[in-house]
Amino acid sequence: MKIEGSEKIEANPDKVWDYLSDPEKIIKCVPGVVEWNVSNNVIKAKIKQGIGFIKGTFDVTVSIEKNDQLKKEALLSMQGTSNLGNFESAVTIYLKSSDDGNYLGYSADPKVSGMIGTISSSIVVNTIKKIVRDMLQCASKSV
Secondary structure, rough: EEEEEEEOOOOOOHHHHHOOHHHHHHHOOOOOOOEEEEEOOOEEEEEEEEEOEEEEEEEEEEEEEEOOOOEEEEEEEEEEEEEOEEEEEEEEEEEEEEEOOEEEEEEEEEEEEEEEOOHHHHHHHHHHHHHHHHHHHHOOOOO
16 A cells, blocks of 8 residues: 655745654654654654554654755654554655645555554555644644
8 A cells, every 4th residue: 555645834844854854853743642762763652543443552663764854855664563453664755845835745655464454445544644744744833
């Protein structure tokens, strides 16, 4: 299942990228975060989240594999587990400018298993897009 999208940002793109590049700041913008720990370029967090009618707490690990400050592109590796199932994905985040403004974009191809793997892919995709959209909007408003 491919997930991609973008959000227009009104804030200064350099400041937004700097905010996104700071794990201690951006983790606070992830909806449902209960606790977290940042060490080097790895974030470990407990996140309460619902996918459709199913709710649970996920143990999530995010590794920042690449963060190109000049090109404003980042590659993240994500894994999560809960009693509802597991997921893993490489996630690309980028900032692009165009004539009509600046956009934060993302793409991922998550693999899900367990109970969450049996839910309609459209529900999973829409839930993930909402989480990402909320996170990016929070980052844009926080700078």
